[in-house]
Amino acid sequence: xxxxxxxxxxxxxxIRQRVDQIKNFFQFPVETQKSVLFSQLFQAxxxxxxxxxxxxxxxxxxDFQQQVPLVHYEDxxxxxxxxxxxxxxxxxxxxxxHFAKSSGTTNARSKFIPISDESxxxxxxxxxKDLIAIYCNNHPNNKLFGxxxxxxxxxxxxxxxxxxxxxxxSAILIDNLPPWIEITTTPNKKISLMxxxxxxxxxxxxxxxxxxxxxxxGVPSWMLVLLRKILDHxxxxxxxxxxxDLEVFFHGGISFRPYEQEYKKxxxxxxxxxxxxxxSEGFFAIQDQPGIKExxxxxxxxxFYEFIPMEDFLGSSQPKTLTLEEVEIGKxxxxxITTNGGLWRYIIGDTIKFTxxxxxxxxxxxxxxxxxxxxxxxxxxxxxxxxxxKVCQEFSCSIKDYTAAPVFMTGENSGAHEWLVEFYTAPxxxxxxxxxxxxxxxxxxxxxxxxxxxxxxxxxxxxHIGRENVFYTWxxxxxxxxxxxKVPRLSNTREYLxxxxxxxxxxxxx
Numbered sequence: 001x002x003x004x005x006x007x008x009x010x011x012x013x014x015i016r017q018r019v020d021q022i023k024n025f026f027q028f029p030v031e032t033q034k035s036v037l038f039s040q041l042f043q044a045x046x047x048x049x050x051x052x053x054x055x056x057x058x059x060x061x062x063d064f065q066q067q068v069p070l071v072h073y074e075d076x077x078x079x080x081x082x083x084x085x086x087x088x089x090x091x092x093x094x095x096x097x098h099f100a101k102s103s104g105t106t107n108a109r110s111k112f113i114p115i116s117d118e119s120x121x122x123x124x125x126x127x128x129k130d131l132i133a134i135y136c137n138n139h140p141n142n143k144l145f146g147x148x149x150x151x152x153x154x155x156x157x158x159x160x161x162x163x164x165x166x167x168x169x170s171a172i173l174i175d176n177l178p179p180w181i182e183i184t185t186t187p188n189k190k191i192s193l194m195x196x197x198x199x200x201x202x203x204x205x206x207x208x209x210x211x212x213x214x215x216x217x218g219v220p221s222w223m224l225v226l227l228r229k230i231l232d233h234x235x236x237x238x239x240x241x242x243x244x245d246l247e248v249f250f251h252g253g254i255s256f257r258p259y260e261q262e263y264k265k266x267x268x269x270x271x272x273x274x275x276x277x278x279x280s281e282g283f284f285a286i287q288d289q290p291g292i293k294e295x296x297x298x299x300x301x302x303x304f305y306e307f308i309p310m311e312d313f314l315g316s317s318q319p320k321t322l323t324l325e326e327v328e329i330g331k332x333x334x335x336x337i338t339t340n341g342g343l344w345r346y347i348i349g350d351t352i353k354f355t356x357x358x359x360x361x362x363x364x365x366x367x368x369x370x371x372x373x374x375x376x377x378x379x380x381x382x383x384x385x386x387x388x389x390k391v392c393q394e395f396s397c398s399i400k401d402y403t404a405a406p407v408f409m410t411g412e413n414s415g416a417h418e419w420l421v422e423f424y425t426a427p428x429x430x431x432x433x434x435x436x437x438x439x440x441x442x443x444x445x446x447x448x449x450x451x452x453x454x455x456x457x458x459x460x461x462x463x464h465i466g467r468e469n470v471f472y473t474w475x476x477x478x479x480x481x482x483x484x485x486k487v488p489r490l491s492n493t494r495e496y497l498x499x500x501x502x503x504x505x506x507x508x509x510x
Contacts, residue, residue, distance in 0.1 A: 011136070011145070018133045022288075025299045026359040030325045037064065037304040040340055049079055049091045049344060061323060065306075070321070070336065070345045073111050083342065084112055085162040091342030092116050098176075100169040100280035112166055113280040119341035123301040124173060127276070127283035130298065131250060134288050135274060139247075147214025147245050148186040152204070152223050158193075169280045186211045197481035201226060205233050213243045219253035220263070221401070221487075225472075227266050238268025252276035254486055255364070257293075257385045258399045261392070262424055277364055281348055282339050285362055297360040299324075302340030307333035310351060310378075313368060321345075329354050332380060334368050351380065370490045374406035375415050375457050377448040379441070381489050387440040394436060395427040401471040401487045405497035407462065416459040420500050422466030434463045470504045477503075 025032040041064070045055040053068045069075070076091070083090040084099055091114065098120070099112040115124075136142055153170030165172070174192050182189060187207045194200035209230060216223060227239055236242050248271055249263070256275060263273070277285035277295055282303050285295035297305070306321035310332040313319050321336055335350045337343060349369060352362045366381035373379070384404075392398055400422045407416040427433035438461055442449035451457040471487050488496045 014129075015133045015136050018130060019137050021300070022130070022134075022296075029299055029360055030323075032299045033304055033324050034061065036300065036302060037061065037338065040302065040304065040338065043093055043340075044091070044342070047089045047091060047093060047342075048082075049342070053344075065321060065345075068345050070319075070347060072347050076343070076346065077111075080112055080114055080342075083114060084164055084166070086164060091344070092118075092340070095164075096342065097164055098172045099164060099166040100172060101166045102169075102280045111280075113169075114341045114343065115169070115172055115280075116341045118302060119282065119339060120172070120176060122340060123282050123303065124169075124278070126301060127278065127286065127298065131274070131276060131286055134286060135248060135250075135272075138288075138290050139272065142247060143214055143245055144247070145184070147243075148208075148211045149184060150208055150211075150213045150216040150218075151185050151187075151192065152216075152218030152226055153192055186213065201229055205229050209234055209242065212245060214245045215248045215250065216246070217250040219486075220251045220256050220259045221254060222485075223249070223251070224259060224262060224266070231266070239266055240268040246271055248272040248274060250274050250276060252278055255381065255385050257389050258402075260389070261398050277362075279348065279350070281337060281343060281346065282341065284335075284337075288361075294355045294361040294363050297362050299360070304338040306336035306338075306345065307352075308336060308347075309333060310368075314373065324360060327354050327357070327360075329357060332365055353382070366490070369492075370488055372404065372406055372417060372490050372492055374408065374492055375451050377445070377451045377458065379417070379445060379448055379490065383441060383445045383448070384490065386444055387437055390440055391433060391436045395429070395433045396425070397427040397433065398424040400424050401466070403471075403488055403491070403496050403500060404461075405491050405494045414455055414457055414459045416462055418462040418464070418497060420464045420466050420470075420497060420504060422468070422471055426465060430463060430465065434461065437461070464501060464504060466500075466504050470500065474500055474503050 041050070041055045041058055044050045050056070058064050058067060079091050080099075083092075083096045086095070088095045096114045096116050098115040100115055102111045102113055132144065136144065153168065153174060158165050158167040158171050158175055171193060174189060187204045191200065191203045191207060194203060204226060218226075230239065230242065231237075234242055240246060246267065251273065252275060256273065260273075264270075272290055274290075275287040275293065275295055276283070283298070283301060284303065285297050287294070288296040306323060307327050308319045308321050313334040322333070327333065330353060332351050332353055335348050335352055337346050337348055339346070347368070349367055351365045351368055351371075353365050355361050355363060363382065371378070371380050388399055388402075402419060402421040404417050404419045407418050409415045438452070442452055448458075452460075472481070475481055475485060475487070491497065
């Protein structure tokens with residue numbers, strides 16, 4: 001049998017096997033999740049954390065919720081630090097050799113997220129294989145294996161410390177990939193692991209323009225920066241002139257909605273777009289249907305899920321958590337995870353909403369800290385991006401980045417939301433654009449609409465148009481260029497908006 005035929009037979013067998021397994025947890029989601037939880041409790045019962053919280057005595061999910069506390073990173077950090085310094089059997093059996101360094105968009109103290117061998121293999125890498133299996137099952141005439149995948153990771157330097165390694169998740173994943181993966185991806189490992197973003201960008205452009213790329217994977221905002229660099233370098237009008245076989249972009253990290261129109265322009269032809277939901281803490285969901293902007297919650301990756309209704313999360317110090325069989329369609333939940341990396345009932349900081357329960361599909365609606373609720377308006381990122389998408393289409397414009405914060409009430413003055421928005425293509429009539437955006441937010445969010453009634457609580461929003469690259473410069477000054485670094489979209493404080501407005505004013509007067 002020819003090598004190519006044998007390869008295709010093996011791939012097709014794997015795809016069929018895995019698709020059947022996924023369909024199995026379609027049918028038995030609750031049983032699948034219970035199996036995940038009790039497998040992890042059994043494995044970790046003799047760890048220091050397991051002994052502290054009596055894992056051996058847990059015989060039901062209710063026991064688990066009563067005995068094991070909900071935690072934020074600050075609560076579990078002392079345990080993680082012990083594991084990071086080389087102690088075995090702290091939060092997960094044996095030694096944890098890798099820690100994903102994550103610190104968000106500001107200069108806040110870094111987090112070190114444990115990446116066990118099990119979470120590396122049975123969560124992150126398993127998800128990567130599933131993504132390919134799902135795509136190939138949906139598109140049997142694909143040419144994925146005949147072309148390269150363009151990968152774009154973040155700052156990818158690995159640091160040795162305490163006989164453990166820490167660095168960006170992308171670095172850990174690339175550093176541990178099997179050698180044969182290098183044959184199918186570009187840029188090569190050496191360039192992918194470069195740490196200085198702008199030098200790395202030049203090196204990537206130089207290499208990938210010589211390849212035939214059929215798929216791309218990365219964060220939409222940074223991939224767009226790279227694609228623009230590629231067009232500048234090659235003089236091509238669009239990406240499909242360089243890569244005619246490009247067929248799919250696997251994207252995650254931030255919402256794709258603000259960038260959708262720009263991708264259509266820059267690529268120059270219709271391709272598939274598949275969203276993923278992954279983080280340093282784990283890989284959680286994959287878009288399993290073409291053209292449908294929702295993702296299948298993956299239930300057999302060694303992650304046990306719980307969900308806190310946002311009204312309880314914001315209003316209670318001891319919120320009740322729900323399991324998969326208790327959730328409802330259309331409600332916002334704060335996500336809680338228990339992982340095979342040693343995170344137990346960890347509040348990850350993301351909010352999600354179920355769009356389907358048979359099977360369980362979700363959309364990511366924002367961050368528990370990145371919303372505006374200064375006046376009871378409960379403004380979430382999904383409201384904002386839906387409104388921007390509709391109004392941008394109406395006014396033939398497109399947004400590059402944005403952030404917003406409250407203007408707090410003073411004296412008899414109402415509050416407001418203040419926005420800094422950088423456009424790729426700005427609206428010709430900003431005042432009308434802003435009125436339409438405000439009206440669309442009121443239509444989408446009844447709480448916001450109530451607070452805007454007769455300007456009693458909220459006055460009309462305040463708009464500042466950002467000059468070119470104001471957000472890029474702000475991130476650059478904080479050493480946050482590239483990869484999974486994100487502009488904070490919404491905040492209940494002015495910690496992001498005020499320095500960004502200051503930076504925008506510098507640009508204006510320079």
